[in-house]
Amino acid sequence: MANGNNQSVSYDLTSLLSSEKRDFLVRNNDDQVNIGNLVGKVVGLYFSGSWCGPCRGFTPNLVEAYEELSSKGDDFEVVFVSSDRDDESFKAYFAKMPWLAVPFSDSETRKHLKELFKVRGIPHLVILDGTGKVSSDQGVRIVRDYGSEGYPFTPERVNILKEEEEAAKREQSLRSILVSTSRDFVISNNGNEIPVAELEGKMVGLYFSVSSHKGCIELTTKLVEVYKKLKEKGEDFEIVLISLDDEEEEFKKGFETMPWLSLPCKDKSCEKLVRYFELRALPTLVVIGPDGKTLNPNVAELIEEHGIVAYPFTPEKLVELAEIEKAKLEAQTLESILVSGESDFVIEKSGSKIPISELVGKNILLYFSAHWCPPCRAI
Numbered sequence: 001m002a003n004g005n006n007q008s009v010s011y012d013l014t015s016l017l018s019s020e021k022r023d024f025l026v027r028n029n030d031d032q033v034n035i036g037n038l039v040g041k042v043v044g045l046y047f048s049g050s051w052c053g054p055c056r057g058f059t060p061n062l063v064e065a066y067e068e069l070s071s072k073g074d075d076f077e078v079v080f081v082s083s084d085r086d087d088e089s090f091k092a093y094f095a096k097m098p099w100l101a102v103p104f105s106d107s108e109t110r111k112h113l114k115e116l117f118k119v120r121g122i123p124h125l126v127i128l129d130g131t132g133k134v135s136s137d138q139g140v141r142i143v144r145d146y147g148s149e150g151y152p153f154t155p156e157r158v159n160i161l162k163e164e165e166e167a168a169k170r171e172q173s174l175r176s177i178l179v180s181t182s183r184d185f186v187i188s189n190n191g192n193e194i195p196v197a198e199l200e201g202k203m204v205g206l207y208f209s210v211s212s213h214k215g216c217i218e219l220t221t222k223l224v225e226v227y228k229k230l231k232e233k234g235e236d237f238e239i240v241l242i243s244l245d246d247e248e249e250e251f252k253k254g255f256e257t258m259p260w261l262s263l264p265c266k267d268k269s270c271e272k273l274v275r276y277f278e279l280r281a282l283p284t285l286v287v288i289g290p291d292g293k294t295l296n297p298n299v300a301e302l303i304e305e306h307g308i309v310a311y312p313f314t315p316e317k318l319v320e321l322a323e324i325e326k327a328k329l330e331a332q333t334l335e336s337i338l339v340s341g342e343s344d345f346v347i348e349k350s351g352s353k354i355p356i357s358e359l360v361g362k363n364i365l366l367y368f369s370a371h372w373c374p375p376c377r378a379i
Helices: 013-017 053-071 086-096 106-118 139-150 154-169 174-177 215-231 249-255 268-276 300-310 316-332 334-338 374-378
Strands: 024-026 032-034 042-048 074-084 124-128 134-136 184-187 194-196 203-207 237-244 284-288 295-296 345-347 353-355
Touching: 013 106, 042 053, 042 106, 053 074, 053 139, 074 086, 074 106, 124 139, 139 154, 139 268, 154 237, 154 268, 174 268, 203 215, 203 268, 215 237, 215 300, 237 268, 284 300, 300 316
Parallel strands: 042 074, 203 237
Antiparallel strands: 024 032, 042 124, 124 134, 184 194, 203 284, 284 295, 345 353
């Protein structure tokens, strides 16, 4: 929502965006556009800079939403308010943007806008409605979450979309999760398109992963082993990768090691599913039952701890695994923890061996530590 009192103010765009000697904005080809052309439109003031990593990551999302809305004829415009430190950087960054900008040379107007809208960090997108009122200062979040569907980027529109998502959850099916308006298939790592319809009726794992993430790399190794064993046993189980990789090459490199299916790299559904399943950690493996409903929101730890024994990830199986763990704890002895083969001793700093049998009956503290760990050294 809008900061301070700005929400109740109706701004005159010409006064807001012009200066004493300028009544125009510029395009990246140096064309000038009279500010009066923006009157009556929904306008996004985009505070951003080329040196800002999150800005560079968000700008393509905004470009996509802007171009989709432009192609539909919606009255939406964006004005870039640069935080770049020199004209060369501004021009290189602005060259990637299809909208307008306050000229870089007008540092006074750019500074005034940042102060007026209390910009504390970038990227920051302030949305002005057709009357010039601030309808939201959460434009970045709305565009990131909903893209062009978030238009006109108001709280009311966000509430409608959230209600639609809740309704979709109540009526959830595999098709509603994986199919989009432009795609009704998933892909294999050899490029084949597999209709989502072929997965309906199966148990499906949605694997949220980033190729370079250590935890994802470790789980993928274990998951490949489990997946192959289940296929050998003829189980009706499939996995669909929901890749959160930023680059196509990273995606391809990671996906080629996986024997299952995937959504296309950077498919719009990937970010939607992150929000839909309220993703909190990586890796995450959501299990969808044969009826299309969510059976388990994350079985990553179950796979890591139990492997194929955790299948089919049902509540009954979880109870069974809990009972097994309980029995293990009840049967636990010091020897079962510390003895390994012929290694039935621990050592002192001097190197002397102390039989573990001499420790039985004592209270034992197991201290996990490493010399490279600063907090460990502090203790």
